[in-house]
Amino acid sequence: MKLNDLVAKAASISAGEWVLLLVAYAVLYQLSLSVYRVTLHPLAKIPGPFLNKISGWTHVFWAISGKRHLYLTWAHAKYGPIVRNGPNELSFTTDTALRSIYLPKNANVQKAKMYLTMDAATGSQSTHSTIDRMEHAARRRVLSHAFSESAVRSAEQFVNQNLETLFRIIREKSKESGDSGWARADMGKLMNWYSFDVMGTLAFGRKFDCLESDEHRIVPSLLLSGSRFTHSLCHMPIAWVFNRIVASPLMKVIGGKPARDNVKYYEYADKQLRERIEEENSLDEKSQIARKDSTHYLLHAKDPETGRGFSYSELHADASLLIAAGSDTVSTTLAAAIFYLTRNPRALEEATREVRAAFASPEEVRGGPVLNGCKYMVACIDEALRIAPAVPSDLPREVLPGGMDIDGYHIPAGTTVGVGAFAIHHSEKYYPEPYKFMPERWIPAEKEGEWPSAEDVRMAHAAHCPFSIGIRGCLGKNMAMMELKITLARLLLEFDMRLPAKFGENEPEGGGKDEEWGRDRKDEYQLTDWFICDRSGPVVELKPV
Numbered sequence: 001m002k003l004n005d006l007v008a009k010a011a012s013i014s015a016g017e018w019v020l021l022l023v024a025y026a027v028l029y030q031l032s033l034s035v036y037r038v039t040l041h042p043l044a045k046i047p048g049p050f051l052n053k054i055s056g057w058t059h060v061f062w063a064i065s066g067k068r069h070l071y072l073t074w075a076h077a078k079y080g081p082i083v084r085n086g087p088n089e090l091s092f093t094t095d096t097a098l099r100s101i102y103l104p105k106n107a108n109v110q111k112a113k114m115y116l117t118m119d120a121a122t123g124s125q126s127t128h129s130t131i132d133r134m135e136h137a138a139r140r141r142v143l144s145h146a147f148s149e150s151a152v153r154s155a156e157q158f159v160n161q162n163l164e165t166l167f168r169i170i171r172e173k174s175k176e177s178g179d180s181g182w183a184r185a186d187m188g189k190l191m192n193w194y195s196f197d198v199m200g201t202l203a204f205g206r207k208f209d210c211l212e213s214d215e216h217r218i219v220p221s222l223l224l225s226g227s228r229f230t231h232s233l234c235h236m237p238i239a240w241v242f243n244r245i246v247a248s249p250l251m252k253v254i255g256g257k258p259a260r261d262n263v264k265y266y267e268y269a270d271k272q273l274r275e276r277i278e279e280e281n282s283l284d285e286k287s288q289i290a291r292k293d294s295t296h297y298l299l300h301a302k303d304p305e306t307g308r309g310f311s312y313s314e315l316h317a318d319a320s321l322l323i324a325a326g327s328d329t330v331s332t333t334l335a336a337a338i339f340y341l342t343r344n345p346r347a348l349e350e351a352t353r354e355v356r357a358a359f360a361s362p363e364e365v366r367g368g369p370v371l372n373g374c375k376y377m378v379a380c381i382d383e384a385l386r387i388a389p390a391v392p393s394d395l396p397r398e399v400l401p402g403g404m405d406i407d408g409y410h411i412p413a414g415t416t417v418g419v420g421a422f423a424i425h426h427s428e429k430y431y432p433e434p435y436k437f438m439p440e441r442w443i444p445a446e447k448e449g450e451w452p453s454a455e456d457v458r459m460a461h462a463a464h465c466p467f468s469i470g471i472r473g474c475l476g477k478n479m480a481m482m483e484l485k486i487t488l489a490r491l492l493l494e495f496d497m498r499l500p501a502k503f504g505e506n507e508p509e510g511g512g513k514d515e516e517w518g519r520d521r522k523d524e525y526q527l528t529d530w531f532i533c534d535r536s537g538p539v540v541e542l543k544p545v
């Protein structure tokens, strides 16, 4: 047939027939792609749910449901330690995979493209969402000044200042409660407001005042709602389409309230940053040096190798990152620790006894050997970070050209690989009875033959990754551990705590409530995974000592 005849034939096809042809083509294309993905694809032999093997869209369902961590745990229980989690995606639950993917400086991976969507509303990438390895290393070098040993030490005062406010509020509630002195408090909410206030002081040199006034309390909910929105978007196979329009008026209409909340959160961070810059400019050099919050380090940062400082949009992305990374994660951990301690009276008693023997007064509670020597209390924190990791799902990394070997498999370039903290933290290989809160699992038994042996504890540590590991692991880990230890130690020192005998109708207990899939354990603190976590409760009773 000649070209002219072909053109004439095409012109004679009606619009309806064109649509049918296009649909038939799309169906045929998807069918043959699916057949390829389950037969000849290099990952074809790796087990996993059928739908995940043929389409990446299943991720969107789990991301929207907030149950991605539960799904990954289920998939590993069913298919084993390596699961094909998408057409080009693998999930692992072994300590060896954890170390291969995340630990080595020169591991042949970079962050997956989904990270590009996370901070897209700022028009830039934060240190966290920067994909390029060299660029990330330069950004991290600069930001790490804000997390040096001396920065962590001087941040203790901010933690203590905000604890005074938190404890005053609880003491006032206790007085109001009458004779018994037991104050009833939603520690999920209080810990949220407290950790945002601490983060405000650490990042911008002033608390957000969430504990004491309603005005800024909107911010934690904006952050969660916005994170829910970007988390769902970034798991879409076509996420890149949205990166430039994530903060556009069009997206605010299509994406509804969560899209608008996302923009509002970044506007809030922008306002904090601008005000902080104005303050910095009005201070003389001596006062600037005295005021060493994270923004101070960011503003004066110069990469020693290139001499380059941060652009405003980079500063904005990092300021937004710091509020998010350092507040919600800490409050999830503290709320989970309180949830489990009040449900495990023996553990609560042991941790309280230990802290009260170590410190005679709140002023003595400082970072250092005495605090670190409270081994049982520190084990309670490690156990809370294990059982309810604040960043619960996998942190996807894309394998670069040349591929890499993980657990004896050669993984081709372009494959996304990851280890989900919640899934590996609930693997019986590392943690016997993984759904039980057992701080003992972190302390080797004194007698030979008793559980846990030194080897059991070593295994537990090998798979423990709440902060992730390696060069892209949490930069604020030491800051977070300082805040967690001081807060829990002072709480146990200054208050008795217990579970209420009965809960009111609208009081969030924090545990599983119904037969909903994956959430049927009443004694499990429930996380809703939107990269960072939503949760409610626990409501507990506290009495000043």
Ligand code: HEM
Pocket: 127, 128, 129, 140, 202, 321, 322, 325, 326, 327, 329, 330, 333, 389, 390, 391, 395, 466, 467, 468, 471, 472, 473, 474, 475, 476, 477, 479, 480
């Ligand atoms: C319990 C508390 C915390 C947990 C569980 C936690 C967890 C994590 C995890 C898992 C990552 C890696 C994310 C990824 O690979 O996508 C991360 C990164 C990060 N975290 Fe944390 N975090 C906590 C507290 C903090 C605090 C208090 C700060 C700051 C004050 C902070 C600052 C950061 C930063 C800047 C990064 C990005 C590091 C980089 O990409 O180089 N985090 N965190």
